[in-house]
Amino acid sequence: MKRIFKAVVMGVSSGGLEALKTLVPVLRPDFGVPVLIVQHLSAQADSYLSTRLDEVSALLVKEAEDKEILQAGVVYVAPPDYHLLVEVDGSLTLSVDPKVNFSRPSVDVLFETASDAFADKLVGVILTGANQDGARGLARIKRRGGLAIVQSPDSAQADAMPRAALESTSVDHVLPLHEIAPFLNKLIGSSHDNTH
Amino acid sequence: MNVHPETERIELSLLLEAVHLKYGYDFRNYSMAHLKRRIEHRLSLSGFASISMLQHAVLHDEAMFRIFLQDLSINVSEMFRDPSFYKALRDEILPMLGTYPSFKIWHAGCSAGQEVYSMAILLHEAGMRDRGQIYATDFNRAILKQAQEAAFPLAQLKDYTAKYQQAGGENSFADYYTANNKRALLRPFLKERIFFSEHNLVTDGVFGEMHLVVCRNVLIYFDRELQDRVVGLFVDSLCPGGFLCLGSKESLKFSRHADKFEPVREKEKIFRKRRDA
Ligand SMILES: C[S@@+](CC[C@H](N)C(=O)[O-])C[C@H]1O[C@@H](n2cnc3c(N)ncnc32)[C@H](O)[C@@H]1O
Numbered sequence: 001m002k003r004i005f006k007a008v009v010m011g012v013s014s015g016g017l018e019a020l021k022t023l024v025p026v027l028r029p030d031f032g033v034p035v036l037i038v039q040h041l042s043a044q045a046d047s048y049l050s051t052r053l054d055e056v057s058a059l060l061v062k063e064a065e066d067k068e069i070l071q072a073g074v075v076y077v078a079p080p081d082y083h084l085l086v087e088v089d090g091s092l093t094l095s096v097d098p099k100v101n102f103s104r105p106s107v108d109v110l111f112e113t114a115s116d117a118f119a120d121k122l123v124g125v126i127l128t129g130a131n132q133d134g135a136r137g138l139a140r141i142k143r144r145g146g147l148a149i150v151q152s153p154d155s156a157q158a159d160a161m162p163r164a165a166l167e168s169t170s171v172d173h174v175l176p177l178h179e180i181a182p183f184l185n186k187l188i189g190s191s192h193d194n195t196h
Numbered sequence: 197m198n199v200h201p202e203t204e205r206i207e208l209s210l211l212l213e214a215v216h217l218k219y220g221y222d223f224r225n226y227s228m229a230h231l232k233r234r235i236e237h238r239l240s241l242s243g244f245a246s247i248s249m250l251q252h253a254v255l256h257d258e259a260m261f262r263i264f265l266q267d268l269s270i271n272v273s274e275m276f277r278d279p280s281f282y283k284a285l286r287d288e289i290l291p292m293l294g295t296y297p298s299f300k301i302w303h304a305g306c307s308a309g310q311e312v313y314s315m316a317i318l319l320h321e322a323g324m325r326d327r328g329q330i331y332a333t334d335f336n337r338a339i340l341k342q343a344q345e346a347a348f349p350l351a352q353l354k355d356y357t358a359k360y361q362q363a364g365g366e367n368s369f370a371d372y373y374t375a376n377n378k379r380a381l382l383r384p385f386l387k388e389r390i391f392f393s394e395h396n397l398v399t400d401g402v403f404g405e406m407h408l409v410v411c412r413n414v415l416i417y418f419d420r421e422l423q424d425r426v427v428g429l430f431v432d433s434l435c436p437g438g439f440l441c442l443g444s445k446e447s448l449k450f451s452r453h454a455d456k457f458e459p460v461r462e463k464e465k466i467f468r469k470r471r472d473a
Contacts, residue, residue: 066416067423067450079445085229087419088205093227094416094445096272097234113229119201144201 005147005188006121007033007070007086009114011107011137013040013129015157019177020053023127024075026181029058030190034070036086036114038078038105040129045080053077066094072191078105085113101133111137120145123187125180127151129161135168142169147187149173151180199246207247208232214251219261221335222398223268225422234267269336270417273307274355275314275348277412278444279362282314284464286364289408289439290322298327299407302433304397305414306332309343315410316386317360317372325389331404333395340392346382353380397426402433409434412443412465424452431456436471 012019016039027035039049047063054061057075064076070090078084082094083105100106111124111134124141126134128151142148148171153159155176165171175183199207208231209224216222223231235247244250253260276282293299303312312332319325334340348356357369373380395403397414409430415423430440431453440457442465448454456473460466 065447065449066445067420082445085227085233087227087229091420093229095227095230095270096413096416096443097230097270098272109233113233116201116229116232 002189003147003187004121005033005123006090006118007114008035008123008125008184008188009111009137009141010035010037010125010127011111011129011134011161012037012127013103013107013131013133013158013161015128016040017049017052018157019127019151020049021056022177023181024053024059024061025057026185027057027059027075028185028190029073030192031059031073031185032188032191033072035059035075036064036070036078036084036110037075038084038107038110038134040103040105040131040133041080043081043104047079050077064092064094066092068092078110080105083109085109086117087113088117090117101131103131103133107134108137112140115140115144115146118146122146123149123184125149125151125184126162126165127177127180128156128158130158131161132164134161135164138165138171139169142171147172149175149180149183152176204232204247207251208235211235211247211251211254214255215261215264218255220399221265221396225398225419225425226268226417227419230417231268238264238267265336266338269334269339271307271336271339273310273413274352274359275310276356276359276363276365277310278464279359281441281444281464281466282318282359282363284461284466285315285441286318286322288461289466290318290324293328293407293439294322294324296327296407299329300404301328301330301408301410302404302406303330303332304395304409304411304430306334306340306343306392307336308339308348309346309392310348311410311412312343312390313346313382313386314360314363316390317365320386321365321367328389330390331406332390332392335394335396335398337394340394344387344392346387347376347379348382350375350378350380397429398422402429404433405435406433406438407435408439408441410441412441413446415442415446420450423450427451427453431469431473434469436469436473438469440467440469441465442467 061075085093457467
């Protein structure tokens with residue numbers, strides 16, 4: 001039987017804009033669940049990333065807003081200088097808590113709270129990056145029965161983040177960057193397949 | 197330890213109930229995702245195996261409760277955080293405020309006063325200082341005490357100075373403080389006409405008619421229902437045409453009170469209470 005998922009979370013750091021520009025536009029226009037992304041950026045960054053990604057994607061890509069409710073087929077990007085958290089009721093919270101792993105937003109914060117909200121119905125994806133953020137979060141996703149995907153270190157512009165993730169837990173799929181979106185398209189299916 | 201998620205949710209809500217009943221602090225409508233993270237942090241620091249054990253400690257030991265309160269009060273702040281906001285205050289809002297013979301400003305959730313003293317500097321530079329009262333409140337007693345000292349780590353002053361300039365500041369920022377050891381002490385005149393007091397936005401009411409309410413990066417910690425209640429408190433506090441300033445990622449978009457305000461500077465999250473509200 002096909003596994004049902006409720007959300008995909010992604011964490012990415014250095015090399016992120018390029019990686020996301022490769023991945024997000026390939027997601028099918030009727031992608032069946034919400035996608036949440038933490039990309040490390042400087043605190044002064046504006047919403048360039050979500051604007052740029054939105055221009056090249058079929059899906060709506062937007063900056064995540066406090067208390068908005070997740071919708072299938074929408075890509076939410078954490079705003080610079082705020083952590084992004086998922087509530088159990090499927091709404092979003094932003095916070096200015098201290099940095100985690102020297103980062104705000106932090107991938108661990110997104111992954112851990114999303115894991116609490118969606119348990120085994122969550123897919124976690126770690127992409128290129130030069131630090132360790134996301135490793136703990138991905139381990140929690142696995143402990144709660146979710147699915148873990150990591151970009152193959154040799155296809156990553158910076159391989160520290162994928163390597164740290166691979167060491168932290170038993171990852172289900174290690175894929176080169178250009179195979180990740182096609183894989184997710186098949187795994188998740190359309191919003192129509194996902195009505196339950 | 198692997199606790200069942202549902203069990204953990206029950207433990208969390210029992211803890212919040214216990215804290216409310218025993219100490220009167222009501223966290224039941226805070227963001228649960230946020231609370232859970234902070235509580236997990238406390239469990240690992242103090243070596244509690246479960247939230248129930250933390251609950252026991254908090255109920256029987258007031259010192260533990262104070263630590264817990266500190267854990268839940270995120271005091272992260274900066275002077276002139278979001279310089280474009282302060283620039284808008286300086287260029288557009290203060291001139292309008294200046295048309296009142298006297299005015300009152302309320303900083304709700306003022307943390308260690310970074311925001312309050314930034315405002316004091318703006319008012320000083322606009323020559324409006326002696327006409328305005330500033331009320332600065334927070335529910336965290338310890339941080340209010342710190343705020344009254346008006347001292348900040350010297351290491352942060354470089355960042356504050358840069359932001360002051362980005363916000364349109366033209367004086368030498370160094371004239372506003374004296375360096376002492378590793379601390380920057382703000383000049384005493386900046387503390388004039390500022391009243392610090394303990395006020396909990398969840399449980400306390402209106403305490404005066406305000407012309408400007410600044411509440412930045414506090415509402416994001418609340419759930420929607422509590423956000424509505426607290427914005428309601430601001431509606432009741434503001435005079436007709438009074439200003440409300442929120443954090444740069446906060447909005448009234450999902451608020452029950454959205455129609456009582458009109459945007460003045462949308463991007464800077466500055467609103468004005470409608471005269472007919
Ligand atoms: C993240 S800080 C924001 C500080 C400042 N306004 C800024 O934006 O830089 C949040 C502040 O809200 C305070 N706070 C949290 N809950 C509160 C409540 N129920 N009543 C009053 N203050 C509260 C905290 O103690 C903390 O100082």
